[in-house]
Amino acid sequence: MTATVTRETSADRTRPVRRRGISGHLRQERRAGWLFVAPAVIVLVVFLFAPILMAAWVSLLDWNGQSSPFSGDAEFVGLDNYRGLLLDAGLLRSDFMLSVRNTIYYVLFNVTGVVVVSFALALAVNSHVLRGRSFFRTIFYFPAITSSVAISVLFLFLFQGAGVVNVVLSWVGVDGPSWFTDPRGVLHIVFSWFGVDAAPGALADTSLGGLSLWDWFSGPSVAMCALITLTIWASSGTFMLFFLVGLQDIPVELEEATAIDGAGAWQRFRHLTLPLMRRSIVLVVTLALISSWQVFDQVFILSQGAPAKTTLTPAYISYVRSFGDGQFGVGAAVAFVLFAIIIVLTLVQRWVGRERRT
C-alpha cells in the first residue's frame, strides 16, 4: 500500500509524459486483449467449432474411420445417411426410432421425477423448523459429485436379480423383476392388468417411422426404469441446489406477511412459493431436459442398449455405429439429428416457460 502511494506522487510529477502514454496504453490494451483471449479462442476453434464442421462434412460421407475424410477416398453420399436414419425402412431407422421412443420416456419420467425429488429435498433442507440443514444438504449433494461410471457400477450391483433393491422390495412383499433383462414396457404391463395383452388392431396396424403405435405406447421398459432411478438419484442433488438458491431468494418478509394474514403452510406453498419459484422450475426443467437427451455413460456401462434394444439411446447408437461398426457417417448424422432435437425442444420449452406479462 505504501509503495502505491509513493509511486502515485511520482506519477503526478511526470503528468505530461503520462498523457501521451494513455493512447499508448490503449494500443497496448488492444494487443493484450487478443493475446489474453488467444488461448481460449484457439482451443474453442480447434476442439469445438472445427470438429463440428468436420462432423457435418463426415455426415455426408460413407467413411469408415480409416485414412482421412478429406482425402477423397470416402464416397460422398449426400443426405443418404440422414435418409437412412429418418425415412428409408430398415434396421437403422427402426433402431433410431426405438432409441427416440426410449429416450422420450426416459426424458418424461426423469424430468418429472427429478423436479419433484429435488424440489422436495430443497424444501426439506430449507425448512425453518428442522435443524442440521447443512448436514443433510451435504449428504444429498454427494451423489452429484461422484462420477457417473462409479455410480453405474454401483447400480449394476444394486439392481441385480437378487440384489439389494429386490431384497428390500421383498421385505414389503413385492416380487421385484430381474431389472436388466426385462424388456417389458411399463405401460404395456399396466395395460395387461386390464386384460389388454396384445396390441388392439388399430394400434398394431398404424405405424409411425416403422414402429407400430402399440410399440410407441410401450412406456419405458423395466430395465429403463433402473436407469431412470439412477439418473434421478444422481442428479437431484445438483437441482436441489438450484431450487435452494430460488427458495432463498424469496423475501422472508413476504412469507411473514402471508403467515400473519393467516395463510397456512400449504396455502403459502401453493400460492406464494410455487409462483415465485417459476423461474427456478423452468431452469431445472430445461437443464434436466437437455442432459437427459444426452444419456450415454449409464447405457454404456449398465445395459449396452439391451434388453431387446429398450435402453438404446441416440447417443449410444451414434457411438456404436461409429466405433463399433465403422460407419462414422451414420454416427455423425445421428449426432446432428440429436443436436437438432435438443435445440428444438429447448426452444419449445423456453417458449412454453416464458414469463407472461399481463
Added chain:
Amino acid sequence: MSGLLERRRAARPAREAVPVVLTDRYSPLPRKVLVRVIGYGLLALGTLLYLGPFLVQVATSFKTDADAVANPVSLIPSPVSMAAWEIVAGSNPAYSVPVFRWLGNSFVVTISVTLGRLIIDSLAGYALARLRFRGRAVVFAAVVAVLAVPGVVLLIPKFLVLNQLGMFDSYAGMILPLFCDAVGILLMKTAFEAVPTELDEAARIDGAGVFRTFWSVILPLVRPALVTVTILSFQGSWNEFTHFLVATSDPDLATMNLGIARLTAGDLQGSQQFPLKLALATLSTIPIALVYVFFSRYFMRSGSATGLK
C-alpha cells in the same frame, strides 16, 4: 450466481432471524411434535436413500464374491475378505488390474486440465470483462454459443479432429480438448466485472502494464472464482468418461473411469466379481470425496454456479 447461497445465509445468519410466525414456536405441542417427526422422518429416509448405496458399496468391497451375491444388503461382511483390495493393490500375483497406471493417468490429466483451465479462463475472462479490443463482442458471443452445444453431440467430432491432428491415443489429445470451458470463462468474467475499475486505473497510473495489472492486482481479488473454477475442473475432469473413450484406445492411457467402465461393460460381465468392481468404484470416488468432506461448502457454491449453463 456464485456465492448466492453464502450471501443469503449471511443475510439470515441465525434461526432467530426467521420471523416467529414462520416457525412453530407457538404451535400447540402435539402439532409441533407431529411436524418434527414427519420432517425428520423424511430427512432420515432421504439420508438412507442417498448415503445407503455408498455404504453398501464400501461394505461389499470387503466381501467374498459368494457373500456379495448371497447377502447383498448386509453392511457387515462375513467373512471379511481383503481379496478385492489385494487385487486393487496389485498384491495378487494371479490376477492383476493396472490400477496404479489408471490412477496415474487420472491424476496427470486432472491436474493438467485444472491448471490449463485456470490460466485460460482467467486470461479470457479478464480480457472479456476489462480490456477494450476489437472483436470482443464476437469472442463473447462465441463463448456463449458454446454453452448451447450439447456435449454428447461432440463425441464423434472430437474423435475426427484428434485423428486428423494425429493426437489420437496421446496425453495431448486427452488433455487439450478439455481446455474448452465456456462456463469457467463466463464465471471469471463475472468475477472480474465485480472488481472496481478504479483498481485497474490506479495500477496503470502506477506504471503497471496490462499483464502486471491483471496478475498482481486484480487476479488476487477474484480468489473465490478461482476456487470455483478449480473445483469444477477437478471434479469435471476426474469424472470425465466419454471424451477419454473416444480419444484413446490404448489400455496404457486408460484413466480410472475408463478402466472401470471397460472392465464392467466387457471383461467381467454379469454378476461376477462385484467386490472388485465396487472396490475400484470406491477407490475412484475417494479423491473427490476427501476434498468434498473438507470443502463441501465450496463444492455446493460451485455446483449452483453451473446454473449458467
